[in-house]
Amino acid sequence: MTGAEQSSAWRDLRPRVLSALVMVVVAGGCIGFGGIAYTLMVLLAMGGMAAEAAGLFRLRVQSLRGGLYVLWAVCAGLSAAAGHWGYFILFCISACVFGAPLCAVMSVIIMAGTALLWLRQDSVWPVLFVVAVVVASDTSAYMAGRMIGGPKLAPGISPGKTRSGALGGLVGAVLMGGAVALLSGLGGAGSALIWGGLLGLSAQTGDLVESAMKRALGVKDSGTLLPGHGGLLDRFDGLVIAAPVAAAISLAVPGAPFWSAGLHDLVHALVAGMPG
Incomplete structure (x- = not known):
């Protein structure tokens, strides 16, 4: 590998490593503390993934429908955080109002967020x-x-x-x-x-x-x-x-x-x- 290629590889690797370290510190701290810190991290992740999914399918988050899509994921997470574990099914099914592709991605996000909150209850x-x-x-x-x-x-x-x-x-x-x-x-x-x-x-x-x-x-x-x-x-x-x-x-x-x-x-x- 030439010097230029090594320099390019390091430039690509450096932000990857640094961002990974930040994720480890933030996520590790929230998982360890549990409670509000952990719940907030999961809710933000659910909202963030919903926003990315909306963008992938050309749905502007700034629009009413796009904003509602992101809010859908957050509300599903809040429902689970409040102990209403079975409601995630209703949120998944009713997400069909956004169309099949967005509904499928939303269902995955909701199930993942609910599962992560469920798994952290006691330990x-x-x-x-x-x-x-x-x-x-x-x-x-x-x-x-x-x-x-x-x-x-x-x-x-x-x-x-x-x-x-x-x-x-x-x-x-x-x-x-x-x-x-x-x-x-x-x-x-x-x-x-x-x-x-x-x-x-x-x-x-x-x-x-x-x-x-x-x-x-x-x-x-x-x-x-x-x-x-x-x-x-x-x-x-x-x-x-x-x-x-x-x-x-x-x-x-x-x-x-x-x-x-x-x-x-x-x-x-x-x-x-x-x-x-």
Whole structure:
């Protein structure tokens, strides 16, 4: 690599690293403190992602309809924060007034925000588990893809992603799941490996879906809020899928960390929830 190429690479990397550090400090602090700080962070993220989605579909946030779209996400988050957990379904369904594409994105944003608020109710560990696994999946996939390379994963959707990167991301997610479970002291390290892998796959799915959406819309990034990362949807595309999956699992083991859930817990929860 020439000196000019190295200088260019550093110029691209520097804002990415700096913005990542800011995100880690701010998000880490809010997750740790919980309460109003955490709720406010989730609400701002929901509103910000809704604003980016509106822009992607040529809906001006400054317009009445665009402003209502952003407010829709924030109100759904406020409803969950107030303990009205079941209302998220109504907000998702009624978002159809904005049209099918915007409704679909809004539903993902609402489910992700509600899930993140749900997971932080009693302990910091469920949120840390999900976030750490998603970050580990993303980082491991990037490193494995760069070092190993090989066949592309989905060249028609995201030309930069490789199969080796996907496998590396899965391994990183599995290991991180077990590590967080051990650090928490709450047990379930064995099953945490499995759920870490599932959340890692969920995160990779979210990444691919967002890439497909941007490709269909002919845009590179969802926004410019995060230097070096693009927008909120770009940065949290994996988290918005992984968080609802984790929240759904937690319903099977109330009062226990979601990663301790076994197959028998899931079956029992499904049977108990069936009518009759």
